Amino acid sequence: MRMRIRGRCWLVGDNVPTDAIVRSHLITRPMDEIRRHVLEGLNPRFPLEVRTDDVLVAGRHFGQSSGRAIAVRALKATGVGCVVAESFARTFYRNAFEMGLPILECPGITGRVSEGDVLTVDLEEGLVIDETTGSQLQAAPIPPFLRRMLEAGGIIPIARQLAEGTDR
Amino acid sequence: MATFVEKVLARAAGLPEVIPGQIVDVEPDLYMSHSASWRCIRALERLGTDRLHDPSRIAMIMDHISPARTAKTADDQRLCREFAARHGITRFWDVEAGIAHLVLMEEGLVRPGMVIIGTDSHSTIYGALGAFGTGVGFSEVTATWVTGKLWMKVPGSLRVEVEGRMPPGVTAKDLMLWLIGRLTADGATYLSVEFHGGYPASLTVSERMTMCNLAMELGAKNAYVPPDDVTRAYLAERGVPPGEYEEVFPDPGAGYVRTLAVDVSDLEPQVACPHTVDNVRPIGEVAGTHVDQVFIGSCANAKYDDLVEAARILKGRRVAPGVRLLVTPASRQVAARIAREGIHADLLEAGALITNPGCGACAGDGGAMADGEVTFSTANRNFQGRMGSYRSEIYLGSPATAAATAVRGVITDPREFL
Numbered sequence: 293m294r295m296r297i298r299g300r301c302w303l304v305g306d307n308v309p310t311d312a313i314v315r316s317h318l319i320t321r322p323m324d325e326i327r328r329h330v331l332e333g334l335n336p337r338f339p340l341e342v343r344t345d346d347v348l349v350a351g352r353h354f355g356q357s358s359g360r361a362i363a364v365r366a367l368k369a370t371g372v373g374c375v376v377a378e379s380f381a382r383t384f385y386r387n388a389f390e391m392g393l394p395i396l397e398c399p400g401i402t403g404r405v406s407e408g409d410v411l412t413v414d415l416e417e418g419l420v421i422d423e424t425t426g427s428q429l430q431a432a433p434i435p436p437f438l439r440r441m442l443e444a445g446g447i448i449p450i451a452r453q454l455a456e457g458t459d460r
Numbered sequence: 461m462a463t464f465v466e467k468v469l470a471r472a473a474g475l476p477e478v479i480p481g482q483i484v485d486v487e488p489d490l491y492m493s494h495s496a497s498w499r500c501i502r503a504l505e506r507l508g509t510d511r512l513h514d515p516s517r518i519a520m521i522m523d524h525i526s527p528a529r530t531a532k533t534a535d536d537q538r539l540c541r542e543f544a545a546r547h548g549i550t551r552f553w554d555v556e557a558g559i560a561h562l563v564l565m566e567e568g569l570v571r572p573g574m575v576i577i578g579t580d581s582h583s584t585i586y587g588a589l590g591a592f593g594t595g596v597g598f599s600e601v602t603a604t605w606v607t608g609k610l611w612m613k614v615p616g617s618l619r620v621e622v623e624g625r626m627p628p629g630v631t632a633k634d635l636m637l638w639l640i641g642r643l644t645a646d647g648a649t650y651l652s653v654e655f656h657g658g659y660p661a662s663l664t665v666s667e668r669m670t671m672c673n674l675a676m677e678l679g680a681k682n683a684y685v686p687p688d689d690v691t692r693a694y695l696a697e698r699g700v701p702p703g704e705y706e707e708v709f710p711d712p713g714a715g716y717v718r719t720l721a722v723d724v725s726d727l728e729p730q731v732a733c734p735h736t737v738d739n740v741r742p743i744g745e746v747a748g749t750h751v752d753q754v755f756i757g758s759c760a761n762a763k764y765d766d767l768v769e770a771a772r773i774l775k776g777r778r779v780a781p782g783v784r785l786l787v788t789p790a791s792r793q794v795a796a797r798i799a800r801e802g803i804h805a806d807l808l809e810a811g812a813l814i815t816n817p818g819c820g821a822c823a824g825d826g827g828a829m830a831d832g833e834v835t836f837s838t839a840n841r842n843f844q845g846r847m848g849s850y851r852s853e854i855y856l857g858s859p860a861t862a863a864a865t866a867v868r869g870v871i872t873d874p875r876e877f878l
Contacts, residue, residue: 307645307736311843315850316824320532333844353646353679357843359581359595382650382681383581387597437483437611448507451603455509 295416297373297394298423299345301409304334306351310363310384313355319362326362327369344371347411351377351402355384364391374413376420376431378402389438390447396420398431405429415439461711463617464684465652468592468708472575473612480616480717485609490517490569492578494560495524496598498536500579501543503602512547513608519551520544521563525825526555526818558791558817559759561585565669566793568698571705572687577601577610582759582840584653584676588668589694590687590707592652595676615681616717617652617710622659624725629875631769632667633761633838633858635659636674637730639722641740649679651717654710659724660685665694666763673760674840677737686710729873732856735844743861743873751836753829754779754866755847756859757788757815758822758839764794766838766859771803773863773877779811780869786827787812788820810866821847836865 312333318326331338348367354377355363364387367375374394378401388395394415401420405411409424418433434442444450462470462477470478472486493500497520504510512518520540528534537555544552557563561582564570572590576583579598586593596610604610622635640647653675660668668685675683685691687707695705729743756762756770767789779785787807789795795817798804807814821827822839828848829835835847835854842854857865860874867877 307738309843311841311846315845317845317848333850353649356645356679357581357841359579359597361597361599379646379649381646381679383595383597386600390597390599435483446599447603448503448599451606452507452509454607455507455511 296412296414297345297347298410298412299343299347299373301405301407301411302335302338302342302346302348303407304331304348304350307353307356308334308350309357310355310360311357313363314366319360323365323369326366330366330370339370342370342372345373346371347413348372348375349377349401349405350375352379354380356381359383359387361387361391364388364393368393374415376401376413389441392442392445394442396431396434398429401429461713461715463652463714463716464654464708464710465592465615465617465682466714467710468573468575469612469614471573478614480614482614483611484614486575486612487608488517488577488604488610489574490519490564490576491601491604492519492521492560492564492576492580492583493598493601494521494580496579497540499598500602500605501539503599504605507602507606509606510547512605515547515549518549518605519564519569520549521553521557521560522555523557523559524819524823526816528555529825556792556817558789558794559819561759562763562791562794565589566698566791568695568700571695571700572691572707573705577604582673582676584680584683585669585673585759587672587675587683588665588685589691590684592682594682615650615652617654617714618648619654619656619716619719621657621719621721622655622724623657624659624723626659626724627727629860629878630727630729631858631860632663632670633674634727634730635724636671637732637740637856638727640674640677640732640738641730643678645677645736645738646679648675651680653678653680653683655683655685661688664765665690666765669763670760677840729858729861729875731861731871732842734842734853734855737840737842737856743871746855746871747873749855749871750834751783751865751869751871752833753784753786753827753835754862755786755788755821755827755835755837755839756862757786757790757820759790760840761838761859762788762790762794764797767794767798767803767807770859770863771806773860773867773874774810774812775806777810777867779866783866783869785810785812785866786815786821788815789817792817836862836871838862
């Protein structure tokens, strides 16, 4: 897994619900269709213009409401390389590691980066570097256990290793 | 000196003690999966084994879409049925049973001191019986099926002391909406919320369910009401004697992130306005708002006493012309009881459409709104686009407020009907 991600910054606010990441009526649609509507209610340009490795920066409590994992899968499908937020809703936080979407909690980031800035996120060090402004923010580093899960590609590969271990 | 959650997670992790922030592997006592169970089964195929750690800890309930709506959902449900039969999963409830949380509690499977995971964010509701309940992703449940373990970060705890005598016409739902309005939707993110004091002690298990259910909308990881004689009587009625569970209480002097004291004596009915649960106003500020539909349902407020509360206002009256009243009993047992006691007929005669038990309109299973329409709902979420059109609106409140609103066709203070 890559530990450095570099891309353009997209901004959303506080308390973004999973219903706004993927609207309820779309959850049974194919991912190729869902992908083209991610966050459209909050920022219609996002699904149209997002590029691989762009960085989504959110406020507090990102991914609240339903624990539906499709919100994480859909964000991943847009190509977003990392989500950085003041804080995450706990089910979103769990699902992100489980689905292999890198996320960082970075208290104080609100107002410190602007949409369109070029950001480099160092997951290992927990650093967010704004190349456009030259500023740098220290996020909470990812706990080692969760980094292992990201590297393994989620909880299913980890459980597979455990199951194979007990089968022997 | 430990809080409830520190004690219960230490026990489930086999450790003498744990501290907030610590990541531990716990052995949950019960793994609940609802209509998303088919996703768990598909994930198991990716995992490459079908050796389950302990099928007796698996509970599956087909609640979010009941009965099947399309050939695809019928396929998904058949997959679950066949999987349960093949693996000897006896705790399987089909489309007639109702909402997973209610079913598990009514069946006596939720007990004080248990650690329960579920594929549903409102699994916090199990705290009503002094258990730890929390929502997780479906592949996490799958991994637990096989390994018997799941990681948990030990949360800090918020202690809410609630005292006072609730005024007539005001309910546990109003208290929770008020609290969410005050603390905001992330007021308890990652935290274990403990409710103490004379008010929660005075409540039925059903009302405690409403409190613990709504705690999710504060961002809580789990919720808790200390078990007492009310808890014990509820379990005894379901054939579970006190010897079959171990009650867990926080130690005096345990460390809380925050302690909050609330007096309910002057509380008024509260309403959460579109499009966030923490956009809460006292009833007086929104009374008179036009509605097209009223939904009395969901794991928050469609239990027996919720329907009794609504029927008290609706009996002998008529739903306002042009308003649709949907009533979705939380479970088959609730539906059977209201039928036996004549409440079913009272609601029908008032003009209600009574649907089959389950999640119903709250989960998008019927009851969708057109552009510009407004629903008053007893559920726990009002995010934009949750019930049909993105240009529709949802207000949340108690069953009494919902019933009063159905009668007048505009948001109405239920105390006018006392």
